[in-house]
Amino acid sequence: MKTIGIIGGGQLGRMLAIAAARLNFRTVILEPQADCPAAQVANAQITAAYDDPAALDRLAAQCDIVTYEFENVPVSAAERLAATRPVYPPARALAVAQDRVTEKRFINDCGIATADFREVDDQAGLEAALIAFGGQGVLKTRRLGYDGKGQKVFRSAADSPEGAFAALGVVPLILESFVPFEREISIIAARAIDGAIVAYDPAENEHRNGILYRSTLPATLGPDTVEKAKAAAAAILSALDYVGVIGVEFFVLADGTPIVNEIAPRVHNSGHWTEAACVVSQFEQHIRAVAGLPLGNGARHSDCVMQNLIGDEIDDVPAWLARPDALVHLYGKAEARPGRKMGHVTWLTGSKS
Structure with missing residues (x-):
């Protein structure tokens, strides 16, 4: 064994x-x-x-x-x-994903669009970047930020940048331009040791307070957008010589164009729905990939909605357990705190149309 x-x-x-x-x-x-x-x-x-x-x-x-x-x-x-x-995944995937500037340059080198961005190394650099973006943008730490942490949003030229560089810790930052997106989606995909790739259907994601709250399948997308998003995920996997499951987050523009937001070299919160709506979940798919086993079928047999149970929403578990269409998964965390993911629930909304 x-x-x-x-x-x-x-x-x-x-x-x-x-x-x-x-x-x-x-x-x-x-x-x-x-x-x-x-x-x-x-x-x-x-x-x-x-x-x-x-x-x-x-x-x-x-x-x-x-x-x-x-x-x-x-x-x-x-x-x-x-x-x-x-x-697996290889160390290079970590190196790319851990720095937002490195990540965006890598994605662009794969021929895939991202938001425009500027490196910010000091307060003067921040002010110059904001001028370039018309006073708007999302300022982020280049490393370690997640679930909305380590960020500041500038919505107009009226938002003063004074002290913003210091407030985020005097560390290397990135200013990303706003993207006029209609929805956020993600692709969960896997690549095997032999290079075989399997992608799951895209989930449409809703965030609250910077944290993923709900993923819905199917996403409101045309077939061309789905294929472009899956092709982008496959290109990223191949360029990294990746083995395992990856999560790729996208913004979708009004014309259906998918723009990559970020990559996560691991199984991903927006793929938890695969436990209930696929024969092979993202977790089994990852184990298959890293162990050198054949990848499983990524087809979705049911439409569904996955929702995180955050903080005191853990108190709603008895009601979720009473629903005949819901799969509840709890994480074994002893203490519920605001913003802490305590579990998730996925409910089926019908067979795949």
Whole structure:
């Protein structure tokens, strides 16, 4: 029986461990938090920092393959592990995704459109970038921001940039232009070791307070937009020589053109619906890919809606469990806090038309 190492012990690591067990793999989690969600279902946990050399060597010694559940794994950790064990997705995917400027340049080099952007390295650079964008844009940290954190929005020239560079930590920033989009979608796609690619249908996403709240299938899209989005995801996977599941987020313009917002080199929140509406979920697909197994069918058999249970929405679980059309998945987190994802629910809305 082979063992898969998973760096990160959050809910995504938990769901990967569950999927691995169904395919007869053992899992070992590397995570500094002792009572993490993934540890409740994995075979073992190494409780240490993600970049602890001794812990990484222990993980390599105990595992045949290593993967990860979040994109801020230190690149040096992935490279150390890759010296002795296959690490999927590759360390290069982490390096690209961890810096928003590097990410956008990579996507553009693949021939795929993104929002316009400017590097911002100081207050003067911010002010110059805002002038170039007519006083509008979204200022973000280049690294480590997620779920709306590390951002400031400038909606017009009346929004003063004074102190904004310092307020975001005096770190390298990026100013992204506004995109006049009609909807946000995402593609979950997988690439196998042999280069085979399977893409799931795009989800239409609704965010609240910078956090994904709901994903709906099917998305309100024409077939040409669907094909362009899937082709963009495939191009990104191939350019990275990627193995595993990736999430690619898009803005869709009024004419149906998909513009890539960002990539996530891991299983993705907007793909949780695949548990209920596909024979092979994104989690099983990822395990298949990294373990060298054939990819599964990504076809959707049902239309559905996936909704995150955030903070005290965990109190609604009894009502969700009473619904005959709903699949409830809870993450084993002891404390509900505002903005914290406690679980999700997917309800089926009918067979795929």
